[in-house]
Amino acid sequence: MPKVSLIIPVYNVAPYIDTCLASLIEQTMDDIEVLLVDDHGADDSIVRARSFVEKHPSNKSVRFLATPHNMGPGAARNIGIEEARGEYIGFVDSDDVVTSDYCEQLYTAAQSCNADLSYCQATLVNGKEEQPMSNPVIGSGAFDGDERRYFLSHYVTMMWTFLYKRDVVMKYGIRFPSTRSAEDSYFLTCSLLAAQRIACVDSPLYRYLVHEDSLSEVRNPKRYADKIKSFDLLMQFAREKGLYDANKSELDYIYLKKGYLLGMLTYIYNETHPQQVIVQKMHEHMLSYIPHYRRNDYYRADLKLRMLHTFVRRCTRIAFKVMPYYIKKTKMKL
Secondary structure, eight states: SSSEEEEESSSEEEHHHHHHHHHTTOOOSSEEEEEEEEOOOOSHHHHHHHHHHHOOSSSSEEEEOOOOSSSHHHHHHHHHHHHHSSEEEOOOTTTOOOOHHHHHHHHHHHHHTOOSEEEEEEEEEEEEEEEEEOOOOOSEEEEOOOOHHHHHHHHHGGGGEEEHHHHHHHHHOOOOOOOOSSHHHHHHHHHHHHHEEEEEEEEEEEEOOOOSSGHHHHHTHHHHHHHHHHHHHHHHHHHHHTOSSHHHHHHHHHIIIIIIIIHHHHHHHHHHSSSSHHHHHHHHHHHHHOOTGHHHHHHHHHHHHHHHHHHHSSSHHHHHHHHHHHHHHHHHHO
């Protein structure tokens, strides 16, 4: 059994796939498998991937899988999960790169405390500009109580900086939803709820490369509905698995911030002619999950979130005009 299975969806990344694969076969840990899942893009990404593997013999196991047709990165990753044989599984986007010791450091940290999750930090690379992307640094070991609450209320969705113990993923049935926005937030948050032990490597081992043609950079007027649906499913998962009550305040805050408010801003940014009635329906939908959101301690303490929410709700027409500019100017991640 491999120690680590790395799952990589492949879709329209012909200019970047060689660089990504080079960083994977150069891993200092040998006992890993790389699962490349073809999601049927319009270019020759998978052909280039096969050619690269043929031209660069490695002691790493590389397997090629495929979705039946284009289904999105979440579905491609799910196929990889079903086929993975590793003790831990991880995900790398096919237009990103990792350091040569990415697997070794994360796996060693996980083994040191029998962790269900092991995570590192990342670097965002946008042309010549680089900036750190960091999650909270917490002690390795038991992941419960105050540490879990703190992490859930402060984390950044960087699901590719984590290794996930495959037994836990399978036990809880954690898979990516069919939505094409925030499906990574769903998977990571479900894993954070299920994990009992965690390990931290406070080093930037993952390089997140921004490209103009990245899926997350392309405007899509339907993305907001998928984003909200992903967080609807998260709340349903937490309740079904009996994990909601112990993390109620944190999950409600996650839904408010990452689901509802970012969903609303995503709608305003992507829609050419946003409608006030849609914003009102989003608010009513949020109330069906969190009717007493004003009592949430995290919401009350987050002045920026409250001000932004109040502005969009009370000055909707003005928000329609100024928010797209603000989002673009501040490079707000939607």
